[in-house]
Amino acid sequence: MRIWKFGDNVDTDAIMPGRYLSIYDPHELATHAFEGIRDEFALEVKPGDIIVAGKNFGCGSSREHAPIALKGAGITIIIAESFARIFYRNAVNVGLLPVVCHEAGSIVEGNSVMVDLTGGHLIVEGKTLPVAPIPEFLMKIVTSGGLVEYALGLEEVPVCTASHR
Amino acid sequence: MGATVVEKIFSMKCHRDVNAGEVVMAPVDNAMIHDITGPLAIQKFYEMGGKRVHNPERITMLFDHQVPADSLEAAENQRYMRNFAKEQGIFNYDIREGVCHQVTMEMGKAAPGEIIIGADSHTCMYGAGGAFATGIGSTDMGFALKFGALYFRVPETIRVTANGVFKKRVGPKDLILSIAADIGADGATYQAIEFVGDTIEGMGMAGRMTCCNMAIEMGAKAGIVPPDHITWDYIRGMRNITPFPLKSDNDASFSEERMYDVTNLSPQVAEPHNVDLGVDVTKVAGKKIDQVFIGSCTNGRFEDFAEAAEVLGDRKFSDTTRVIIIPASRQEYLKTLRAGLIERFVMAGALVEAPCCGPCMGGAFGLLAPGEVSLSTSNRNFKGRQGSTEASVYLCSPATAAASGIYGEITDPREVE
Ligand code: SF4
Numbered sequence: 103m104r105i106w107k108f109g110d111n112v113d114t115d116a117i118m119p120g121r122y123l124s125i126y127d128p129h130e131l132a133t134h135a136f137e138g139i140r141d142e143f144a145l146e147v148k149p150g151d152i153i154v155a156g157k158n159f160g161c162g163s164s165r166e167h168a169p170i171a172l173k174g175a176g177i178t179i180i181i182a183e184s185f186a187r188i189f190y191r192n193a194v195n196v197g198l199l200p201v202v203c204h205e206a207g208s209i210v211e212g213n214s215v216m217v218d219l220t221g222g223h224l225i226v227e228g229k230t231l232p233v234a235p236i237p238e239f240l241m242k243i244v245t246s247g248g249l250v251e252y253a254l255g256l257e258e259v260p261v262c263t264a265s266h267r
Numbered sequence: 268m269g270a271t272v273v274e275k276i277f278s279m280k281c282h283r284d285v286n287a288g289e290v291v292m293a294p295v296d297n298a299m300i301h302d303i304t305g306p307l308a309i310q311k312f313y314e315m316g317g318k319r320v321h322n323p324e325r326i327t328m329l330f331d332h333q334v335p336a337d338s339l340e341a342a343e344n345q346r347y348m349r350n351f352a353k354e355q356g357i358f359n360y361d362i363r364e365g366v367c368h369q370v371t372m373e374m375g376k377a378a379p380g381e382i383i384i385g386a387d388s389h390t391c392m393y394g395a396g397g398a399f400a401t402g403i404g405s406t407d408m409g410f411a412l413k414f415g416a417l418y419f420r421v422p423e424t425i426r427v428t429a430n431g432v433f434k435k436r437v438g439p440k441d442l443i444l445s446i447a448a449d450i451g452a453d454g455a456t457y458q459a460i461e462f463v464g465d466t467i468e469g470m471g472m473a474g475r476m477t478c479c480n481m482a483i484e485m486g487a488k489a490g491i492v493p494p495d496h497i498t499w500d501y502i503r504g505m506r507n508i509t510p511f512p513l514k515s516d517n518d519a520s521f522s523e524e525r526m527y528d529v530t531n532l533s534p535q536v537a538e539p540h541n542v543d544l545g546v547d548v549t550k551v552a553g554k555k556i557d558q559v560f561i562g563s564c565t566n567g568r569f570e571d572f573a574e575a576a577e578v579l580g581d582r583k584f585s586d587t588t589r590v591i592i593i594p595a596s597r598q599e600y601l602k603t604l605r606a607g608l609i610e611r612f613v614m615a616g617a618l619v620e621a622p623c624c625g626p627c628m629g630g631a632f633g634l635l636a637p638g639e640v641s642l643s644t645s646n647r648n649f650k651g652r653q654g655s656t657e658a659s660v661y662l663c664s665p666a667t668a669a670a671s672g673i674y675g676e677i678t679d680p681r682e683v684e
Binding site for chain 2: 111113115116119120121123124125126137138139157158161162163164165166167169184186187188191192195196237238239248249250253254255256258259260261262263
């Protein structure tokens with residue numbers, strides 16, 4: 103397991119450049135992840151690797167190609183000090199786990215990192231770092247395996263106006 | 268405790284008091300999909316077991332990012348969406364109308380008090396029309412296509428009050444670039460930004476769209492200008508809605524309040540590679556530029572071209588700079604054409620393209636080579652956004668773009684007589 107460390111404000115153009123947006127295949131997208139930004143990523147990333155980033159990870163464009171490419175590359179967990187809103191939700195929807203840890207900055211490449219979501223913390227080199235809880239409705243999606251799986255069995259959803267009809 | 272305009276919109280939709288922080292499954296009045304995010308949304312709709320979309324009349328479909336199709340993949344994606352539209356009875360604007368956000372607004376698809384979603388981050392632009400509008404990803408869109416509703420966490424609101432009158436050659440883009448520099452790229456994450464004050468009231472729809480469009484550049488979920496007579500005048504004719512009052516209560520609670528006086532604001536330029544790196548134009552004046560782009564959903568309207576043309580006058584653009592001009596929609600194109608401005612731009616040496624996103628996101632044409640510098644009226648200057656990751660993009664207003672195009676270097680538009 104390798105830690106890929108990134109800084110603040112990693113945008114979705116950096117994760118997946120605009121010229122590849124007519125591609126949807128996760129594995130093909132993965133070959134272009136961070137192209138021109140960090141070329142060794144696509145070459146060396148292995149299933150189970152973890153991305154650790156600073157503030158506002160995934161800002162900018164709403165392109166779901168970004169989390170899909172990272173998932174296609176074998177990433178399942180991204181730990182960041184904070185996430186941009188659309189990316190956070192897209193990640194959950196495609197089954198990638200975004201973990202908010204305010205102390206993510208203290209993690210360095212080469213560290214061993216374990217995520218204990220039930221305990222609500224990370225274990226980094228034996229040390230415990232707290233993580234922010236995942237909102238309840240998102241947790242439902244995560245435990246279903248993604249939004250597609252969540253929606254699959256449903257014919258209707260309980261819209262907020264329902265009780266007034 | 269009073270309510271913010273955003274809380275009021277959700278409360279109206281849900282027929283009960285809804286407060287910031289709550290998560291609600293709210294009905295969606297309109298959902299916009301385009302050629303980049305649409306195919307995946309449709310795929311997700313099917314994967315979710317979708318057969319018929321919830322309501323075809325509440326879906327806006329068009330192609331703008333890679334048009335006319337610039338690759339086989341793009342052509343296939345567009346054909347896939349066309350077929351879906353036919354199958355589901357969705358009206359498809361196809362490649363005819365222009366950039367998604369401009370078209371959604373001018374077709375009257377976003378009215379005050381409505382909840383609008385778009386599979387594109389700059390959907391927040393429709394807040395200029397008094398709607399709550401937010402950008403989402405393709406899987407969320409697939410869900411909304413199926414159910415006609417989506418989960419929302421009702422956001423807190425940052426209220427930005429702008430007062431005063433802009434000096435000549437300074438305008439809405441300069442204001443929003445300076446606000447982005449203050450709030451920062453993530454300063455408004457998960458929140459809405461409400462724009463009020465006499466500067467905003469004095470703006471037409473075009474300027475308000477420029478401001479709301481860039482709310483996402485601060486991480487915001489939505490930007491909104493509470494509707495006034497300008498908003499209602501705009502929506503009248505397209506939609507038959509009786510105007511109603513919609514603004515934040517005096518005792519509403521805001522997560523933050525910011526005040527701006529635009530009287531002494533200078534033209535702003537955002538330096539590479541982040542939108543929140545705005546500085547006074549004087550700090551970067553003299554920087555040589557290879558390409559100028561005037562267009563995009565941020566600044567591709569008639570008002571923007573009128574401002575650029577006024578700065579240009581009878582001059583020509585520099586031989587060392589490529590100037591690309593793209594109206595954001597067919598309607599804006601026609602207005603600009605009829606006012607004689609297209610001819611003026613072409614005479615000056617600009618390349619005028621048909622309505623589309625163009626070089627804004629580096630997907631179709633107008634890409635930058637390594638080491639090249641572009642000055643753009645669009646909304647993002649991330650590394651690689653317009654081509655090579657070794658190119659640089661500066662962001663500015665149409666006036667600054669035109670002035671700089673004349674001299675081939677970043678130029679203070681106030682210095683061009
Ligand atoms: S003009 Fe640019 S920002 Fe606007 S929708 Fe097109 S690509 Fe996105």
